[in-house]
Amino acid sequence: MSVTLSATLAANEDIERRRRAGERVLHLAFGEAGLPVHPALRDRLAAASERNGYGPVAGASGLRAAAAGYWTRRGLVTDPELVVCGPGSKSLLYGLILAIGGDIVLPMPSWVSYAAQADLVGSRPILVPAPPGEGGVPDPDLVAAQVRQARAEGRTVNSVLVTLPDNPTGRLATPETVRRLAEVARDLDLTIISDEIYRDLMHDPDVPYTSPADVAPERTVITTGLSKSLALGGWRIGVARLPEGAHSLRQRVLAVASEIWSAPAAPVQEAAAYAFGDPYELTERIELSRRLHGTVARAVHDRFAEIGASVPTPQGGFYLYPDLSHLRLGGSTEITKILLEEHGIGVLPGHAFGDDPSAARVRVAVSLLYGETTEERLAALTSPDPLSLPWIAANLEFLSTGLSRLSPVRSRTARERGPALVPLPCHG
Structure with a gap:
């Protein structure tokens, strides 16, 4: 490797x-957001600077509750116990790919780190083009065919990753494409990892937005963070929303986290909890x-x-x-x-x-x-x-x-x- x-x-x-x-x-x-830190976040971070303990591996309870509220306000009722925090969504994505195991389906093109992380954990990515004019979600019909072919060759394929909206194309997959992919994932028993870090930066907020968790909540993991929407890339904080009943996956992700990052930085978690509360x-x-x-x-x-x-x-x-x-x-x-x-x-x-x-x-x-x-x-x-x-x-x-x-x-x-x-x- x-x-x-x-x-x-x-x-x-x-x-x-x-x-x-x-x-x-x-x-x-x-892909840095290129904007200054909001003073309210700077003040929250400074006020929490004395917090120097490791804290829970899954993240502070206040941050997990705030992230659960963030998703609930977007139509996805969330249990704080199924939220896992990490030093950036990038770390969480790596932990998820490792914890889920097997090979992974990726859109083509897709963010540079997805395939690289898969390679690091010994997972062979299957690159599938998005439907014409879309981005971030591989064509569901091609996913079905390629996963079946890979399994016929003896490969274990366990997951598919999507980005909504997409990096690198800047495009958003249509609700119909997301629904079709969810059907394929259900038929083939694939976990969907949905990277939604750009969700709050849709240029036209009236464009229909469908998360795989809206249509396949039992098998969708969502990751997000504050590096894009609030330009906090250097603060390194992210959160993941696991499916209901995914307690085994949670334990595996926490096992990975405990050996790699232990816990996110405590002062940053305090500021992030405030941010995920959606203050005006x-x-x-x-x-x-x-x-x-x-x-x-x-x-x-x-x-x-x-x-x-x-x-x-x-x-x-x-x-x-x-x-x-x-x-x-x-x-x-x-x-x-x-x-x-x-x-x-x-x-x-x-x-x-x-x-x-x-x-x-x-x-x-x-x-x-x-x-x-x-x-x-x-x-x-x-x-x-x-x-x-x-x-x-x-x-x-x-x-x-x-x-x-x-x-x-x-x-x-x-x-x-x-x-x-x-x-x-x-x-x-």
Whole structure:
């Protein structure tokens, strides 16, 4: 087994290195929410700073009760005893994959860490494309066929993982697709792991949202956290909602947790319990974040569409997944290299998400375009027209210029010259 640094983290470090060297790089490769901590959360964390005990492996009772309330208010009545907390939903996903065991079905494309975590625990992922125009949920008909084939070959397949809404595509699976997948999972006795960390960042809250737990509650585990909706990636806190009656799974997950992270950080749990209570000042912040992410994501979408890229309209989070194959510049590795080295645009290649390497699809994250300082980011968050702010407008203009210069002829010429160093501007 070969273990390498996560593609997103590796790209982030490379881009930061280039920036320190004086290169102008537009950072579209890292899925960080890009917004300041809300003062109410900062104050809660500071007030709990003296809490230095380990606490229960499953998480503090106050946090588990708050998370249960969070899901109950979203139509999923939840027993706090079936909530497990961890240092980020990423850790919980790893613990779940290990505790459930067997091979796992993943959407193609899907977040880089799913397949990597499966590999770490000895689970072989089965990559299944999403239905056309959707993302995050593998096509149910293809899931049924591939699971049956894998089992006929002697493999043990126990789970399927979905992301609602999706990273990398920014799309949301339709309620019908979710219901069909739930039927397949029931027929094949698969546990559904539903990563819903972007649920509260749907650009249009009126778009129908169906969780697998709505239609298959007996076999669905939900994970979420605060790193995206409240921009707390560095605080590392996540929660998982287990199905009713899943006491054996709970014990296995807690056994994994006890050997890997012992318990989430106690002060962070205090702040997270407050956040999962949905207080007004935080739901207001999430609403502003949702609006900002959607506005900038649509603006970036339009700039890719202008050069003829095939790019689904983003529906949630801060991601897009354009296809630049029409330029005939190679696959995802080649187009990513050209964008970065010749045009100063940092993105992630589609093959890092399990996609076909020959396709020139890339994952674009817009959330680091909002500004370089806390003041700029807050201004972006509260502005009725964030695209008019000078630093965001400059970032979008830089993107438009770079994309407009993408052509086989121009790229060959640029490659012969080699990459140019461009001074960093004051903003963005």
